[in-house]
Each structure stands twice: as structure tokens, then as C-alpha cells.
Amino acid sequence: MTVSEQDRNISSSFAKGLAVLAVFDAATPSMTLAEIARRSGQDRATARRGALTLVQAGYLRQDGRMLSLTPRVLALAGGFLQANQFGRKVQPVLNRHARQMEVEVTLAMLDQGRVLLLAQSTVEHSHITYGFTAGSHIPLAHTSLGRMLLAGLPSEEAAAVLADADIPRHTEQSLQDPAAILERAAQAREQGFCITGSEFEAGITGYAVPVARPGRTPVVVGSSAPRGLHPEADAERLLRGLQLCAAELRQAEAVDHL
Amino acid sequence: MTVSEQDRNISSSFAKGLAVLAVFDAATPSMTLAEIARRSGQDRATARRGALTLVQAGYLRQDGRMLSLTPRVLALAGGFLQANQFGRKVQPVLNRHARQMEVEVTLAMLDQGRVLLLAQSTVEHSHITYGFTAGSHIPLAHTSLGRMLLAGLPSEEAAAVLADADIPRHTEQSLQDPAAILERAAQAREQGFCITGSEFEAGITGYAVPVARPGRTPVVVGSSAPRGLHPEADAERLLRGLQLCAAELRQAEAVDHL
DNA sequence: ACATTGTGTGCAGCATTCGCACAATAGCCG
DNA sequence: CGGCTATTGTGCGAATGCTGCACACAATGT
The missing domain is CATH 1.10.10.10 (Winged helix-like DNA-binding domain superfamily/Winged helix DNA-binding domain)
Known part of the structure; x- marks a missing residue:
């Protein structure tokens, strides 16, 4: 100055x-x-x-x-949401898959070292915890969405982003070591999905898959649910659902302009 | 200057x-x-x-x-939404009632001579038209939400607001005369609800009821649905549902800080 | 090729903004 | 309760940052 x-x-x-x-x-x-x-x-x-x-x-x-x-600040967001046709292209897709999978589905991307929720669908009986909404920031390090977003970046970039983010300890299970977190992200990149267990909230498992956009800033969809009796089966079912959802979003060109 | x-x-x-x-x-x-x-x-x-x-x-x-x-503009809105606990207090209520009524439910208030959508149920559902979302502006004159909002103002204030708003002709049925529109608003104020037919979109009927907040800027909830075979029965059912929804929002103190 | 619309930049002058210092208020503790 | 400190609200002069004009150039489209 x-x-x-x-x-x-x-x-x-x-x-x-x-x-x-x-x-x-x-x-x-x-x-x-x-x-x-x-x-x-x-x-x-x-x-x-x-x-x-x-x-x-x-x-x-x-x-x-x-x-x-x-409430007027909502109008600013409204401009963005309408410009990108969230109401027509994104929300209905999320809603439909959420209903089928019986969990909430969230669309998110990276913003300022945190996870920015772009849209969310909720089903009635879903367990609502923190009450996140579109526009909410959630932590990068301990959520499946965050890890999957890191996975979408070149690894040195991911490391840089993670270095700038803070890594609180939400639960006993929260990984604290940045290297370990990056390792999980790398794993997610290879697998094409990410699952985290109880790192953000005890007893809750998070699932996320990428909405592939080659060479652009990553976008992901994810869900979370209490650990059920058959973790493997749940994972398979939810990941499959999320992948369908991601494919549909991609095909609808819903996220092309993000 | x-x-x-x-x-x-x-x-x-x-x-x-x-x-x-x-x-x-x-x-x-x-x-x-x-x-x-x-x-x-x-x-x-x-x-x-x-x-x-x-x-x-x-x-x-x-x-x-x-x-x-x-997408960063969403973060600004996110601050507001989280501050008012929309994710916990508002969205679940809208979702539940939407599910029960099998129509979409919208929460709105007045902003700059237009109707500002604050939140919308995210239940999977049929007729999606314009793809409005939270933060969208919709017209004041020809929607049930708008008329109900006018009804929530002292009548001379309503007249002033309406005078500043533009009154396009969306459909054949759209009322054009401000006096006639104010008349409908006055009627809505007395009845405690508002129904509009095909004035914004042909074949679609809109329903709205106030979320009473004595002396404060009005807030309303509303729905819209295609005209069915039994308009009277539909109206009764939907208005009852909306009124329950409004009561619940009020009781949850969800809209106290708007 | 011409007409039209859009973009980048320099500059001079003055309105605008900066941040201090003071006044007023709230909070604290013996 | 009263005197103390920490925190907050605001007026004002000085200087800085901003405005809006004018010009040159690039990109459309007819």
C-alpha cells in the first residue's frame, strides 16, 4: 500500500x-x-x-x-447458479440419484484450500449433521470429497494446496500427517474413487468419485452415510451410484463452465 | 457526484x-x-x-x-445460509413437506422489487420449468409468491413497490393493471393465502401462504403445480400443507433473523 | 474492405480515501 | 461502587488513488 x-x-x-x-x-x-x-x-x-x-x-x-x-447476498450466488443452469442440469440429477441411493449427494470443488460445496441433494431420512448447504466450506484433509479433489490435481500441486490448508483433528481417526493424506489421495487417483472412515465425524463413512474434466480444476460428487452392517456392499452400491451420477453430470455438460 | x-x-x-x-x-x-x-x-x-x-x-x-x-460467489451466500442455519432448520422442513405434498416448496422474500428465492425443496419431482434455485429472482406481479409478499406489506407500501416493478406479460392470463394486481394482493391478505392461475406459466397454478412475522419484512412459502382434475381439492390440500410448513418454520425460529 | 464494436493505456486534476487522534462507551476488578 | 483499562465509534487534514476523457489499436461482422 x-x-x-x-x-x-x-x-x-x-x-x-x-x-x-x-x-x-x-x-x-x-x-x-x-x-x-x-x-x-x-x-x-x-x-x-x-x-x-x-x-x-x-x-x-x-x-x-x-x-x-x-439475504441479498443470495442473489449474487443466484446469478452463478442460473448461469450454469444448476436448477435444470445439476439439481435434478443429484436429487434423482440421492433418492435411488437413499443418501445425500453433494457436488463440490476446490476453493481457497478448502472444499466448496456447489450443490446438495437431501433425502428426507438422511442423517443431517452439520447442516451444510451450497456455498459451505468443509475441510480438505479429512473428507472423502477433499481427498478426491486432491487426487484430481497433479501431485505436487496437491501437496502445495494441502500444505496451505490446516489439518485439525476432528476425530480419533483423523490422519494428521500430510504425507499420509497425500498417499490416500494418490490411492484415490488410481482407484478412481475415495472412501474415508470416521475421520471427519465418528461412525460416518464418506464416499466420493471424480466428475472427470481432463486438465481442468477438479470437481467431485460424494455422499456420506453411517457405517452399515455390510461395509463392502454399501461401498460398492454407493460408488456405483455416484459414478452413474458423475457420468450423467458430465454428459449433461452441467459442469463444463466451472 | x-x-x-x-x-x-x-x-x-x-x-x-x-x-x-x-x-x-x-x-x-x-x-x-x-x-x-x-x-x-x-x-x-x-x-x-x-x-x-x-x-x-x-x-x-x-x-x-x-x-x-x-463458484466463489457461492461462498458468500454460504456465509448467510450457515449463519441462519438453513441446512438444519429450513431445508429439512421444506423437503419433508414437499415430499408429503408431492410438489416443490419454495421459501421467498422481497428484494429490490422482485421475489428472491431463499430456499427450495430438493425432493425429486416432476415438472421443473425454469430451473430456479435459491438466489433466483422471479417476478413480483404474476406469481403467487409475489402477490403474497405484497399482501404482507401495508397497502400503500405494496403499491409503491409494485409501481417500481415491471409488469411483463408472460401469458394471456397475466393481469396487466397494477390496481387489479393490488386488489388480488389485498384479497390474499384477507384470506391468508394466494392462488394464481396461469399468469406466469400457462397451465400452472401457484399457491402461497405467509410465514407470519408481525411487523417485519414478509416471508412466504409457496408451491406450483399443473392444474389437476380437481382444482378445489388440490388447492385445499396444498394450502393446508403449506400452512403446516409455514407454522413449522415459524416455530423453529428459522426465519427470525431475515 | 469498411463499419462497428470492443479493448488497453496515459494523464491531469480533484474528489476520495487513509489512518491518526480524540471522545465515548463497555468491561473489569479490587 | 468507583476508578481503571480495553475496546469501540468518529471527525478531520493531508496525500493518494481514482475518475473519465482522449487516442490507438484489435476484433468482429456485413
Whole structure:
């Protein structure tokens, strides 16, 4: 900011404002100005102006001294979802397979070192745990979706991404060693699917398969279910279902523009 | 812009940048810089800086000369959805009722003179038409959701909102006269529900009921279905279902913070 | 080939933004 | 309870970053 000749094609005020908008995540639904300033690494006055601008634009609401997102941010996502025809090409496919498999099916890709959920289908009796939705971030290291995404990258790139991600310990079974995680990802790449057991949530097994897009940033579909009585049979059934789902998405050109 | 003392608490560059982001909607999934400038009413150079900043921040992607939204915008919406626990409190309720009623159920509110879809049941189901998703805008004047939302406003406010909205003619049956539309809204307010027939899409009947939130900006749930053989019976069944759904959402305090 | 529409860049001037410093408020502990 | 500190909200001068014009060039399409 002070020092260098900064790119004159970039509006720094705008970038700072966006940073303000981006600090609102699941962990911190509403924040005070000072907290926003801290999180976005900006001067309080600067953050304040950004936040007030967002309030005026209708993306943020002010309750006393707390600021929180308004539903209008959904409209931004809506532009993306409609542009890519999620409502017609993606959601129905996920729903149908979810119904057949009797588990929820999730479409995801990589974003900023985390797994970004793009779409999700739920069936009524599915066990809902964290309440993730489209737009949620979930961890990279200990989910089948994350591992499968890593598998979709060239291995040195995967290592780089993983190095930047944090590796919390969700359960006893969570692998902690990056090398071990990469090893699992490599295995997933060869197999063409990924299964993780109880690393993110105890007693839950995750399944994921790639939606092949040669040379592009990887996209995957996955499911999770409680460990059943016949793990092998479950795995086979679910993986087969997911693979069908992935093939259908690919064929519908539903993910070509991601 | 030039003359008047503009609010020193508002960052105009940021506001302009946001305007750039907001021009991306369903109708125009990808645009050239010049088009963005036109739509956002900004100088090309200004719009260009805004767009390039968005590219750098990862919200926009540049393919040749076309710019389009990236999946990262979903993350912004994700913050809102998780903050309001849509995944746990809203989606399951919609899904369950949709399953029971065998129609799609949608939660919506008012935003910028249009109907903003907040959430939609993801149950597998028949007639999918436009492929709307959460974050989609649909018209105010000719949908049951829109009319019910108008009904939730004080009547002079409803008139003002409607006056600013455009009233296209989707079908032969679309009412064109604002007064007539307000009349229907008033009727909906008294009845506590709204039914529209073929005004948005031929052969499709829409149903909506309010999720009462005294004194706050209205929120509604609704469905649509092809006209069946027994319109009266269908209406009764669906309205009853929607009312149950609305009651449940209210009770779960799912919409308290909207 | 021409007309049209889109894109990149330099620049000068002034509006805009920065970040400090002060005021006001909340929180804490003896 | 009262005095203390930590945290928050805001006004203001200075300088920086931004705007929008104009020009040159590239890519369409007729």
C-alpha cells in the first residue's frame, strides 16, 4: 500500500471492501466493526467505511453494533447458479440419484484450500449433521470429497494446496500427517474413487468419485452415510451410484463452465 | 457526484465495484467489459478496474473477452445460509413437506422489487420449468409468491413497490393493471393465502401462504403445480400443507433473523 | 474492405480515501 | 461502587488513488 507501485488496474478500495464481505462465514455470523477490522486486517476506519457501504448496498444489516449478512447476498450466488443452469442440469440429477441411493449427494470443488460445496441433494431420512448447504466450506484433509479433489490435481500441486490448508483433528481417526493424506489421495487417483472412515465425524463413512474434466480444476460428487452392517456392499452400491451420477453430470455438460 | 458533499462514510469506489458484481444475473451469464460498463452505468475505465479487481479476488473469471461469475460467489451466500442455519432448520422442513405434498416448496422474500428465492425443496419431482434455485429472482406481479409478499406489506407500501416493478406479460392470463394486481394482493391478505392461475406459466397454478412475522419484512412459502382434475381439492390440500410448513418454520425460529 | 464494436493505456486534476487522534462507551476488578 | 483499562465509534487534514476523457489499436461482422 504505502511502498510499491501498485497495479493501476486494480481498485484497492474495492478489494478492501470485498475483503470485508468475505470475512463473514459460518463461524462468525455477525460481528462488530472492530472484529471485522481485525479479521480483514484493515484499519478500523477503513473497515467501517467498507461495512457501511455494504449496509447501504443492502448486503449487510446493522443491528445495534452487530453486522450480519442479508439475504441479498443470495442473489449474487443466484446469478452463478442460473448461469450454469444448476436448477435444470445439476439439481435434478443429484436429487434423482440421492433418492435411488437413499443418501445425500453433494457436488463440490476446490476453493481457497478448502472444499466448496456447489450443490446438495437431501433425502428426507438422511442423517443431517452439520447442516451444510451450497456455498459451505468443509475441510480438505479429512473428507472423502477433499481427498478426491486432491487426487484430481497433479501431485505436487496437491501437496502445495494441502500444505496451505490446516489439518485439525476432528476425530480419533483423523490422519494428521500430510504425507499420509497425500498417499490416500494418490490411492484415490488410481482407484478412481475415495472412501474415508470416521475421520471427519465418528461412525460416518464418506464416499466420493471424480466428475472427470481432463486438465481442468477438479470437481467431485460424494455422499456420506453411517457405517452399515455390510461395509463392502454399501461401498460398492454407493460408488456405483455416484459414478452413474458423475457420468450423467458430465454428459449433461452441467459442469463444463466451472 | 461532483458537487455535493457525499457521505464520507461511504466508499464510492467500493459501491461502484459492487454494482459491477451485481449486473451478472440469469439473463446475462457472461458479458464483455463494454457491456458491463453499460449495464452498470459506469465509465468503461471504471468498470474495467472494478471487473479486474473482481477477477483478482477470484469472483470473476475472464475467458477471452467474456467475463463470468466463478463458484466463489457461492461462498458468500454460504456465509448467510450457515449463519441462519438453513441446512438444519429450513431445508429439512421444506423437503419433508414437499415430499408429503408431492410438489416443490419454495421459501421467498422481497428484494429490490422482485421475489428472491431463499430456499427450495430438493425432493425429486416432476415438472421443473425454469430451473430456479435459491438466489433466483422471479417476478413480483404474476406469481403467487409475489402477490403474497405484497399482501404482507401495508397497502400503500405494496403499491409503491409494485409501481417500481415491471409488469411483463408472460401469458394471456397475466393481469396487466397494477390496481387489479393490488386488489388480488389485498384479497390474499384477507384470506391468508394466494392462488394464481396461469399468469406466469400457462397451465400452472401457484399457491402461497405467509410465514407470519408481525411487523417485519414478509416471508412466504409457496408451491406450483399443473392444474389437476380437481382444482378445489388440490388447492385445499396444498394450502393446508403449506400452512403446516409455514407454522413449522415459524416455530423453529428459522426465519427470525431475515 | 469498411463499419462497428470492443479493448488497453496515459494523464491531469480533484474528489476520495487513509489512518491518526480524540471522545465515548463497555468491561473489569479490587 | 468507583476508578481503571480495553475496546469501540468518529471527525478531520493531508496525500493518494481514482475518475473519465482522449487516442490507438484489435476484433468482429456485413
